[in-house]
Amino acid sequence: MNDLFATIIKEAIRRKIKSSESFDELKKEICGHFGVTAPRNANIRDFYEQSLALGNSKDFSRGRKKAELLLLKKILKSKNVRTLSGVAVVAVLTKQYPCRGKCLYCPTEKEMPKSYLSNEPAVMRAITVNFDPYRQVQKRLRALEINGHDIDKIELIVMGGTFSDLPKKYQYNFIAECYRAANNYSLDVRRLKNQRRRTSTLLREQKRNETAKHRIIGLTPETRPDTLDEKEINFYRELGATRVEIGVQSIFDDVLKRNRRGHDVAQTIKATKLLKNAGFKVSYHMMPGLLGSNFKKDLKMFKEIFSNPDFQPDLIKIYPCVVTRNSDLYKLWKLGKYKALTNKNAEKLICEIKKFVPPYVRISRLIRDIPATSIVAGPNISNLRQLIQNKGIKCNCIRCREIRGNYTTKDKITLNRIDYNASGGKEIYLEYVSPDHRKLYSVMRLRIASPYRRPTSTKKKTSDVNGFAVIREVHTYGKLLNLGAKNKNSPQHAGLGKKLIIEAEKIAKKEFNCQKISVIAGIGVREYYRNLGYKLKNTYMTKNI
Template sequence: MIKMDLKQYSEELLQLIKLGKVKDAKKLNALKAKLAEKYGFKEIPTNPTIMRFLGKSPEIKALLPKKPVRSLSGINVVAIMAKPHRCPGHCIYCPSSQIDVATPKSYTGREPATMRALQANFDPKTQVSERIRQLTETGHKANKLEIIIMGGTFLSTELSYQKEFVKQAIDAVTGKHSKNLEEAKLQAETSQRRITGITFETRPDYCRKIHVNRMLSFGATRCELGVQILNDAVYKKIRRGHTVKDVVLATRLLKDAGLKVCYHCMPGLPYANETLDLKSFKKMFSSEDFRPDNLKIYPCLVIKGTKLYELYLQNKYEPLSTEKAARLIAKVKKFVPPWVRIMRVQRDIPSQLIEAGVKKSNLRQIVQEYMQRKGWKCNCIRCREAALRKFKEGIEYEPELKLFSDNYRASHGTEIFLSFENPERSLLFAYCRLRIPEQSFRKEISNKAAIIRELRVVGEPLLLGEHKEEAIQHKGLGAALLREAERIAKETFDKKEMVVLSGLGVKEYYRKKFGYKNKGPYVHKKL
């Protein structure tokens, strides 16, 4: 699309709206498609693109609404991508660039985050700034942001590059020009726009103590591990390059350091089947060695240029169809514990690049419809978040909230999942992950310390000090969960100290309101 054509397209759209030709979103979408055909666009311009050319026109803002689902879980995500680099893995299913320029391993160049990164020449500051601009232009409050650093195995790049990349990303949020990473992190603690968390994607074999310590030094709060399947025989055949033991070790190190753990899982891999996939998912939650906090489920896809594509052409591999993938994921959602959040169920790859596999972009919806027909329910966090359910189903909040506590063993420690929910446990408002480690390798976490790995109140992110009658945030739920976690640590487990791993921009909340003090990458206080 040529910039001048986009401007003319946007201005013509606005004129038709002002003339009363458009009354609702359905008619707007039809008009957008008709104009796109008129101007010869292969794709319909996105709402943020249109708003960029029309500024703050009230007519267009009323009809080009934000996607509230993106922020109803209490955060706005800013996904950025590191420069293309050699990944230590050689997985046969992993795609490379499907365009004329290089992209990080496992990305085609057509994913929204990758396209933003390419436009910014992979500059972190530009990527973050552009994403913030998009969020604000589409009506989101970009005051609480979670940064996700994607692109191959970031922790395998040069250390100097990693430090500078993270520093630039933080500076883009705070609006500062820091001398070094430490100064950037310090300024992020009190900036007007806050970083509530930083996430890194990595492989289990690039998640040793040295890598976990480095992530903490970067301000990390969550790590996403490429687990795919818990099966060494399959790992070997797909050239994954690590073992299940690596997953066990990485999971424990992350939890003992206070980080949240997300598994990337890939059902439908070659040399696996539905039985092995289900066995792997069940093992994740039945075995104390695993039990991740979050899941991202990405059915295996056939992309040109991969070894898997060659197997597919030779009729040696058949990927999961949309129906089979939906059925499998539905079975998984049926037994997922209430302390797990299923974050995604599909990769963001355009269907025209998928040679075989799940091509429909609404896989989550297909899964939900299948479960409804079967009379099944998913008890994961995302499916019970009160704000999401109110938006999607029109369910009103109930005044009666109950405090629940789910205790379970995981990775040589005890996990206590505290949550405020309605009595039926169908609506979740806030939750806390308290861990009692047997022995952490971090000097800040002694054998007399407990650690809070996550404290979250769901719902629309509010500005610092802002209050809304209908909102969930800023109602004291987080404070109540923190006090209960402190009580349990002291009275039940005889702990003398509480350590919290929080986002850089949340540390001040613990210091000012609850008397915590900085201690390395954490905040802590005596109980």
């Protein structure tokens, strides 16, 4: 098979193939000659990468320009969208464990994490390795790598329900293993399937990750609003978390009660404020179509979270309520006591939401990744985003404006600023955009925080975000570049993030008389901030200004 791969690669370079279509035709031609089935591009690319790494590529790289070799790698890449937001997203699942929630709609499948089904793609990947965090991370990195994606900058999403309800020792070890998996990942991983396991500590693996080849630059757990207090938020910082996804679902107490959520809207408001004052990005999970709600009420809910300073999430995931067989809602649906949201109404609702979503909010998802075969009633269209795009709805959310792969060095880029009040503090949102604001290159969130103190039970002093400015996010979009790599065709090469940080420092000092500024930096970007004059103090990168 390796001879076949080498033949295809050599011929593609010789003919100067420039498109995926031409490459597919070449594969068919060569495989027809050999009388074999055409291999997947991922397998060809894997062979190509290994040959380059082992120095066995002379036969097909001799005398070729670097640009020609890079073009071939680009052609072999699949699913560019996986890293066009500037990071490689790796989702891992925790094991099954009891959750304090008794939610009416929650699918409760035996031996599965609460609210997850065994046939969801991310769950299926976790099952194959028995929910082992180390193997989950390495397998996902491997899958991204063989499909041509750069994996040096990793955004780790920890799924599996209410993370805070897991035993603390399990949480600690789970995250430590995720860091260790990233630290140990290399080209050798494809040949060493059973690496020798050894125990390690979270702090040790975090320190390694600061300068590792594959760095975790963001970490996101998901939890319920009633689990979050100052002590828990402090623990999240020790883990290296930079964003928290909260299962808000609704902001109406009557709806929350009918669906047995077990918390009220006041707890959502409190959790949001605590997280923002600690520098976290806040993502809401919202669930239209719940028992006791309706189209008008759902629309009002989204308008409220975007306009009321008590809420103002940075990101949202919209998960329309669906009926699954192993939920208590299924019983009500069978009795005719619950009417699910239809595909048509779900599409109509989200079209309306997209008309007023603020430009500083990112709609991360429009529908949950539950297979249609598991949905008894409720929205079951997996391509909802595409259907809405086809309607020509203009959406100002971050995701819809991300530059992705459309950047050129000739692009005109301007700085835009939006100020708004949220959770008792002042938010300054900066973005580099095109003159018409339709192309988004880089963003930054600066918060002039209201006081946030660590719980008195800890030995650490008052948090480093008490009484001064905290940068909650710096993110440059476009094609993900490996650490230290240069590519004039990616905004990540333009230094936009650094410019935004300098601008934030000026604003904090001149407009708010702040003496210092902190960044809730992911473990993998601490070195970046050190190079800008920041120092690690407790879990924040801090600088006197």
